[in-house]
Structure formats: C-alpha cells, structure tokens
Amino acid sequence: MKTVQELYNERYDRIKKAMNMEKPDRIPIVLLGPGLIKYGDPNAVMADFVRRPLWAIDTVAKAYQELPDIDGGSVQNGGAFFGAFWLCKVKQPGIDLPDDAIWQLEEVGYMTEEDYDTIVDKGWAYVTNDILYNRIGYTPEQLAPNMEEMTYAANKAKEIGLVNTQGGGMVIPPYETLTAARSISKFMRDLHRMPDKVLAAMDVMEKEAEDSLRQAMKAVPGLTHFHGNSRAGGDFISKKMFEKFDWPYFKRLADIIIEEGEGAKVFFHVDANWDERLTYFLDFPKATTIFDPDSLTNIFKIKEILGDNMCITGDVPPAMISLGTPDEVYKYVRRLCEEIGPTGFIMSTGCSIPPNPRPENLKVIVDATIGR
Amino acid sequence: MSKKLVDVMGDLNEDEVIAEVKALKEQNVPALEIIADLQAGMGIVGKRFEEREYFLSELIMSAEIFNEASKLIGGDAGSGAASKYGTFVMGTIYDDIHDIGKNIVTTVMSSNGFNVIDLGVDVPTAKYIEAIKQYKPKVIGISCLLTTAFDNIKECIATLEKEGLRRDIKVLIGGGPVDEATCKYVGADHVCRNAQETVEYSKKYMGV
Ligand code: B12
Numbered sequence: 001m002k003t004v005q006e007l008y009n010e011r012y013d014r015i016k017k018a019m020n021m022e023k024p025d026r027i028p029i030v031l032l033g034p035g036l037i038k039y040g041d042p043n044a045v046m047a048d049f050v051r052r053p054l055w056a057i058d059t060v061a062k063a064y065q066e067l068p069d070i071d072g073g074s075v076q077n078g079g080a081f082f083g084a085f086w087l088c089k090v091k092q093p094g095i096d097l098p099d100d101a102i103w104q105l106e107e108v109g110y111m112t113e114e115d116y117d118t119i120v121d122k123g124w125a126y127v128t129n130d131i132l133y134n135r136i137g138y139t140p141e142q143l144a145p146n147m148e149e150m151t152y153a154a155n156k157a158k159e160i161g162l163v164n165t166q167g168g169g170m171v172i173p174p175y176e177t178l179t180a181a182r183s184i185s186k187f188m189r190d191l192h193r194m195p196d197k198v199l200a201a202m203d204v205m206e207k208e209a210e211d212s213l214r215q216a217m218k219a220v221p222g223l224t225h226f227h228g229n230s231r232a233g234g235d236f237i238s239k240k241m242f243e244k245f246d247w248p249y250f251k252r253l254a255d256i257i258i259e260e261g262e263g264a265k266v267f268f269h270v271d272a273n274w275d276e277r278l279t280y281f282l283d284f285p286k287a288t289t290i291f292d293p294d295s296l297t298n299i300f301k302i303k304e305i306l307g308d309n310m311c312i313t314g315d316v317p318p319a320m321i322s323l324g325t326p327d328e329v330y331k332y333v334r335r336l337c338e339e340i341g342p343t344g345f346i347m348s349t350g351c352s353i354p355p356n357p358r359p360e361n362l363k364v365i366v367d368a369t370i371g372r
Numbered sequence: 373m374s375k376k377l378v379d380v381m382g383d384l385n386e387d388e389v390i391a392e393v394k395a396l397k398e399q400n401v402p403a404l405e406i407i408a409d410l411q412a413g414m415g416i417v418g419k420r421f422e423e424r425e426y427f428l429s430e431l432i433m434s435a436e437i438f439n440e441a442s443k444l445i446g447g448d449a450g451s452g453a454a455s456k457y458g459t460f461v462m463g464t465i466y467d468d469i470h471d472i473g474k475n476i477v478t479t480v481m482s483s484n485g486f487n488v489i490d491l492g493v494d495v496p497t498a499k500y501i502e503a504i505k506q507y508k509p510k511v512i513g514i515s516c517l518l519t520t521a522f523d524n525i526k527e528c529i530a531t532l533e534k535e536g537l538r539r540d541i542k543v544l545i546g547g548g549p550v551d552e553a554t555c556k557y558v559g560a561d562h563v564c565r566n567a568q569e570t571v572e573y574s575k576k577y578m579g580v
Contacts, residue, residue, distance in 0.1 A: 091469060102518060104469050184472055185479075188429040189436055192384065235566065236428045272548075296548070319549045322519040323557050354519040354549075 008161035011071035012223075015163055019223065019265050019311045021287045021344040027337055029369050030072035030165060030313065031362070033352030034102060035321070037077075039063035039359050046102055046355055047094025049077050053149050061156045069366045072163035076153040084143050086180040087111070087131050102355045109183025110135045116194065119201040124208045131181065167222020167264050169257060171213050172229065173250040174205035179231045191237070191245060198245065206249045210256055217261050224290060225257045225264050230271035233297075239276075247280060258288045265290050265311070271351060272296050278305045287311070287344075295350025303340050313346035316365055318354040326364045333368035374401075374409050381413020382420070384430060386437050389413075393441045403445040410438055411456075411485050418484070421568045431480050431567055438483035456485045458578045461503045462513035463491030464547075465524045470517040473547055477513060480567035486574060497528040504537050511574045514560070517547040525558040533559075542577050544570060 002010070017024040037044040040059035048056045060075045083090030088105040091097050097104065110131045119127050132138045157164055178198070179187045190198050217225055232246035257266045268281070271294040278301065281291065289310045291302055295317035302312055315336070320329060336347065347369045353362065374396055380388040389410075396406050417434040420426040426434075460481050464474050471493045482488040489507050491499055504512065514525050525545060532538040545560040555563045564570045 098467060100520070101467050102520060104518075106469065107472055185432050185476060188432040191429060192433045193386070234427075238425075238427050238429075241427075241429065317549070317551070318519050319522075319551050319554050323522065323553060356520045 004159065004161040008158075008163065011161065011163045015072055015165060015346065016223065018344060018346050019287070019290060021311060023343045026371075027341045027345055027347050027369050028071045029069060029347045029366060030163075031067075031070050031348060031353060031365065032073040033349060034077050034355045035353035035357040036060050036063045036073070036362070038355075038357060039066065039362050042359065045093065045100040047092075047099040050092050050094055053146075054152055057149070057153050057156050061160050061162075063362075064162050065160055067363065067366050069370055070162075072165045074153075074164055074166070075156050075160075075162065076149065084132060084138065087128070087136070087177075088180065089136055100355065107180065107183050109181065109186050111178070111181035113190070113194070115181075116190075116197040116201040119204050124201075124205040163223075165223045166267070167225045167261070168216040168220025169213050169222075169225025169227075169261065169264070170216060171209050171225075171227050171253050173232070173246055173253060174202040174209065175232050175246040175249065176229055177205065178202070184231060188237075191241060195244075202245070202249060206252065209253060213253060213256060214260060217257070217264070221262060222264055224267035225261055226267050226269060227254055227257065228269040228271070230294075232277075233270070233272040233274045234276040235273050242277065251280075251283065254284065254289065258284065268292060270294070270297065275301055278302060281306055282309060284310070290346075292348070293350065299336070300339060307340075307344065311344045311346060312340055313348045314340075315348065315350040317350045318352075321349060321357045321361050321365075322354050324358070324361060326358070326360050329361045329364045330368045333365050337369055337371075373405070373412075377406070377409040378412045378416070381410050381434075381437065381441075382416030384417070384433050384437060386433075386440075389437050389441050390444065393444050397445055406445055407442060410441055411483075414438060414484050418568055418571060422572075428476070428566065432476060435476075435479040435483040439479070457487070457575065457580050458511070459487040459489060459507050459509040460511050460513065460574060461489045461491065461500070461507055461509040462515065463495035463500065464493040464515040464517075465521050465528060466494050466496045467524055468516055468518050468521040469493045470515065470547065473517065474513075474515040477515070477546065477564075477567045477570050481571060481574070484571045484575075486571075497531045500528060501532065501535060501537065504532070504541065509541060510578050511542045511544060513544045513546065513564075513570065515547045516545060516550055519549050522554055522558060525560070529559045542573075544573065546570070 014024040014028040018028050037056060037060050040063035044059055057075045064070055083105060086105055087110060088107055091104045093099055093101045093103060115127050229250055232242055254266045266289040268289055269292045274297040286309050290313060291306055291310055292313045293299055293315050295315045299315045377392045380392060393406055414434060417426060421431060462478055464470055478488045478490045489503055491503055516525055529543055543560045544562050544564050545555060546564045550563055552563060562573060564573060
C-alpha cells in the first residue's frame with residue numbers, strides 16, 4: 001500500500017509532467033466544483049457550504065476518496081468570496097435562495113461614470129473599498145478570509161493526498177473587473193463613449209493588480225497562478241477593441257507570473273467563446289501557460305492552434321454532466337483523451353462540476369480517462 | 373425617409389443621430405417616420421453583427437442610441453408606435469436571477485421593432501401563463517444560466533402545454549450553458565446564442 005505522501009507525490013508528478021508538456025504515466029485528472037459534494041453524500045445541498053462548511057469540506061473529501069484516481073482538486077468551495085471579487089451582492093443558498101440553488105450574484109454595477117476619474121486620482125483600491133463597504137455595505141468581517149475553514153481544508157487535502165494545483169496568485173485584467181464593477185451593458189457603452197477615460201483608469205488598475213499579484217504569489221507559491229478572462233472573447237468585442245482594452249493588460253499580468261512566479265504556470269481560465277482569439281496566446285514561451293476553457297471555446301481548435309505550446313485542460317460541459325447519459329460522457333471523454341492527450345493534457349470539466357451532476361457521470365469521467 | 377439618419381444609426385454615430393432626429397422633428401417629420409429610419413439603421417447594425425463586423429458591445433450601444441433617440445420624439449422604444457412587429461414575452465426562469473443576458477435580449481428586441489414584455493428574473497410558471505393570456509405573444513423567451521434550473525424550464529413548458537397555451541407560440545431559450553441537448557430536454561423550440569439571433573428568428577417566425 002502506498003502511503004499518503006507517496007500517493008501525493010505520484011499525483012503531483014503526473015500533473016507537473018502534463019503542465020510541462022512531457023508525457024506522464026497517464027493523463028492526470030483534476031476535478032473540482034460544487035457538485036462534487038453530491039458524490040460524497042447524495043442528500044447534501046448547496047446550503048451545506050454555508051450552514052456547515054466543515055461538514056461540507058469532509059463530504060467533498062469523501063467524494064475524492066471514493067474516486068481515488070482524481071489527482072487534483074479542492075475540498076473547499078469559493079462561494080460567496082466571488083461576490084467581493086466581482087464587486088456585487090451575493091445571494092446565498094438557504095438564506096436568499098432555495099437550499100439547493102447555487103449562490104448567485106446581483107450584477108448591479110455599483111461603479112459610476114465619475115469613478116473613472118476617481119480611480120486616476122485616488123487609486124483603484126480606494127474605489128474598491130468605497131464600493132464594497134459604503135455602497136454595497138459589506139463589513140470587513142464579512143470579507144475577511146475564514147482562517148479556521150482554510151486551515152481545516154488544507155489539512156483535509158493533505159490527509160487524503162489531494163494536489164491543490166492553485167497557488168495564491170489570482171488576477172483578472174482591468175477590462176474584466178470593470179465589466180463587473182460597471183455591469184457589462186454600462187461598461188460596453190463606456191468603451192464607445194469615453195474610451196480615453198477608461199484606458200486611463202485601466203492603467204492605474206493594472207499597476208495595482210501587478211502589486212497584489214506579486215504579493216499573493218510570494219505568500220502562497222504553487223504549481224499555477226490563476227489568470228481569468230471571459231467577457232473579452234469573440235462574442236463580446238471586436239479584435240480592434242480587444243487589442244486596445246484587454247490584451248495588453250492581460251498579457252502584462254501573464255508575463256509577470258511567467259517572470260516572477262518561480263516556475264509556476266499561468267492558469268488561463270478562459271470562459272465563453274475564444275475560437276477567434278486563440279492565436280494571441282502563441283505569444284507566450286512553450287510550457288509556461290495552461291489553457292482552461294469552459295467548454296464554449298472549441299477545445300479541438302485550441303489543440304490545433306496552441307497544442308504544441310501549452311498544456312490544455314478541460315472540458316466536459318456542465319450541461320453534459322447534468323443531463324448527458326453515461327454513454328455520451330464516456331465517448332466525449334475518450335475523444336478528449338485521444339485527440340487532446342496524451343501529452344500536455346489534463347482531464348477536467350468545462351469551468352466546474354455543476355451543482356446537479358448525475359453522480360454516475362463523475363465516475364464515468366474518471367473511468368474513461370483511466371481506460372476502464 | 374432620411375438616408376442620413378439610417379446611415380448614422382448604422383454607424384453608431386451617437387451625436388449625429390441625436391442631431392438628425394432633432395432636425396427632422398423641427399421639420400415636423402412624423403414620429404413614425406423617424407422611428408422607421410432608426411429601425412432601418414438597426415437593420416444595418418444587425419447585418420454587420422452577422423458579418424462579424426459588429427459584436428455584442430455594438431449591439432448594446434445601438435440599442436442605447438435608439439432608446440435615446442426615441443425618447444426625443446416622445447416614444448418609448450418598446451411600446452406603441454415603435455413596435456411594428458409582434459409581442460415578445462421574456463423572463464429568466466425561477467430559481468435563477470441572472471439578468472444581464474436577458475436585459476440585452478429585451479433591449480435589442482425592442483429597438484428592433486418588437487413589443488417586449490419583460491417579466492424580470494426568478495419568474496414562476498404562473499407569471500408566464502398570465503402574461504401569455506394577457507399579451508398573446510407569438511414568441512416567448514426563457515433565459516437560464518444555471519444547469520440547476522433546466523428542470524424548471526421543463527416544468528414551465530410542460531405546464532404551458534397542459535394549459536393549451538403552447539400550440540401557437542414558439543418558445544426560445546438561451547443563456548451560457550444552454551445547448552441543443554438542453555433544448556430537446558426541456559421541450560423548447562430553439563436555442564438562441566445571442567440577441568441578434570433572437571431578432572432574426574422572431575422576424576422569420578412572425579413573417580416579417
Ligand atoms: C462571467 C461569469 C461569471 C461571473 C458572474 C457573472 C454574473 N453576473 O453572475 C462569476 C465569475 C462571478 C461567475 C461565478 C459563477 N459561475 Co459563472 N459564468 C460567467 C460566464 C463566463 C459569462 C456569463 C456572462 O457574463 N454572460 C454575458 C451575457 C451577456 O451572456 P448571456 O447571459 O449568456 O446572454 C446572452 C446569450 O446567452 C443570449 N441569451 C441569454 N438568455 C437568453 C434567453 C433567450 C430566450 C434567448 C433567445 C437568448 C438568450 O443572449 C444574451 C446576449 O447575447 C459564464 C459562461 C458563459 N459563457 O455563459 C459562466 C457560467 C454561467 N458560470 C457558471 C458557474 C458554474 C458559475 C459558478 C457556480 C462557479 C462556482 N463554481 O462557484 C459561480 C456562480 C455564481 C453566479 N453565476 O452568480 C456556469 C453555469 C453552468 C452551471 N454549471 O450551472 C457557466 C455557464 C460556466 C460554465 N461553462 O460552467 N460566473
């Protein structure tokens with residue numbers, strides 16, 4: 001029998017090889033998301049993450065133990081934290097929503113047009129705090145990280161030998177932050193009406209993001225640091241606007257992870273459809289980045305364009321996990337293994353496991369990857 | 373018809389649209405005629421969207437300019453004179469409060485000449501039924517961004533069927549995770565990937 005440490009090392013090596021574009025002994029599997037809790041206990045509901053977070057951590061850990069071929073993931077669920085990240089109010093399951101609903105954001109757009117100037121004058125941190133504490137009305141306690149929960153989760157992951165692939169760095173480009181802060185419709189109008197104001201604010205925001213990224217990478221090193229983008233994709237804005245408002249900032253932040261992340265890869269979490277924006281990602285040196293689509297970018301096209309350059313992870317679609325038959329899931333997973341793998345590929349879902357998976361479909365993802 | 377208004381609307385030239393609408397109003401051009409020009413401009417926007425010259429950002433901007441211009445002539449884009457096509461009822465299904473996508477679709481539909489009834493988010497089946505009875509739409513839209521709400525759409529459409537309300541209307545669904553398989557599962561007629569597709573589909577179905 002392997003010790004937990006040996007198991008952990010084996011998993012870690014497998015994931016690391018895939019990220020380095022070398023050939024692992026088999027395709028690594030990294031799965032995470034709120035729906036995993038249902039595999040640990042079919043009666044669990046989303047409100048359990050809020051009402052009894054430690055029990056939820058145990059139950060997610062149980063799911064990983066029952067699916068021991070999963071190499072990496074997370075026993076904790078981000079949940080309400082995204083509210084602050086997205087500068088929104090959050091509705092929680094069991095409090096404002098039914099027990100088994102996923103937490104949801106109210107994207108109101110608390111930031112005003114005048115705030116573009118305030119960002120330049122007083123900084124982005126100033127405006128962020130004003131939005132969070134004065135306009136939305138969060139208290140600092142509400143937004144402070146829950147150390148008890150984090151420590152408990154870290155210990156639990158250690159206990160079961162689960163690899164957490166994410167380091168502490170977590171950024172999104174100013175464009176993405178502003179789509180949330182202003183809300184997307186208002187922001188799209190700003191891009192047309194006051195492009196110079198927007199760019200001036202973005203310059204300030206990017207500098208501040210650089211600083212907090214550096215600190216977070218130092219505080220918690222890891223295999224990867226998260227860098228997300230969704231609403232700059234091909235359905236939202238033209239290439240011309242993309243090159244003006246998003247890509248330069250996005251690239252600079254990625255370069256900082258590559259240059260200063262001590263070997264950690266940039267984990268590009270790229271939601272929505274990026275089919276027509278893929279060639280931009282050829283700018284990065286080989287095996288320094290990872291492409292993580294949410295199932296809306298054509299993963300086979302990603303392979304064709306970026307397959308020699310970076311590791312790809314994905315992308316069983318959430319709708320397929322909830323509604324698909326095990327047979328459909330099996331076929332899709334095999335196709336991924338054969339066409340995207342076996343080198344430079346990590347089996348995963350598109351974005352995350354939805355709150356209502358067909359539990360057998362999770363087992364099928366694992367079995368099909370292993371070739372059972 | 374003012375070719376200039378049609379063109380500047382199509383080019384999303386906000387200042388010129390406003391100036392031209394004001395000028396036409398001063399010349400006593402009837403509101404309906406001005407609206408018709410604006411809508412012809414929206415037609416250009418739609419075409420450019422399909423040719424991938426315009427994107428979601430331009431669609432949103434076009435609806436914004438259209439609304440502003442119609443306010444100048446006392447019209448509200450979604451109602452009365454402006455809506456030459458049929459009625460479109462739309463909401464986000466219950467247990468889901470995503471409104472961004474829904475709002476874009478309703479705004480773009482109303483600035484393209486549809487009479488839009490927006491039911492809001494977290495919409496229970498009973499509210500759809502009530503709206504269908506009251507407004508007799510030819511097309512309804514259900515938005516959904518969460519896989520957990522798929523069963524709610526299914527229930528809603530099944531109930532419409534039971535109530536005998538399904539026969540004469542087309543049910544469109546849309547939102548991030550919704551795909552063809554979802555469409556079949558919930559018993560809808562068509563998935564729309566974006567607001568412009570909703571306009572095109574509804575125009576076709578309503579015989580415009
Ligand atoms: C930005 C985003 C977020 C933001 C929040 C945005 C918000 N205001 O809620 C953040 C990062 C915080 C986030 C968090 C989460 N998200 Co999210 N998110 C997205 C993302 C990338 C884009 C959504 C968006 O902004 N769309 C922009 C608008 C304009 O698009 P739209 O709403 O789809 O509408 C357009 C069309 O779809 C269409 N349309 C829409 N409705 C209708 C209706 C009709 C009738 C018609 C005709 C057309 C139509 O027209 C619109 C205009 O073109 C999507 C992926 C995607 N591609 O959709 C995932 C996605 C919605 N998220 C998802 C998930 C899972 C989550 C989380 C649960 C993650 C987690 N594990 O915690 C949380 C939940 C919290 C929440 N959503 O409130 C899943 C949902 C699927 C599922 N599993 O149920 C998606 C689909 C990603 C994925 N592939 O897994 N998310």
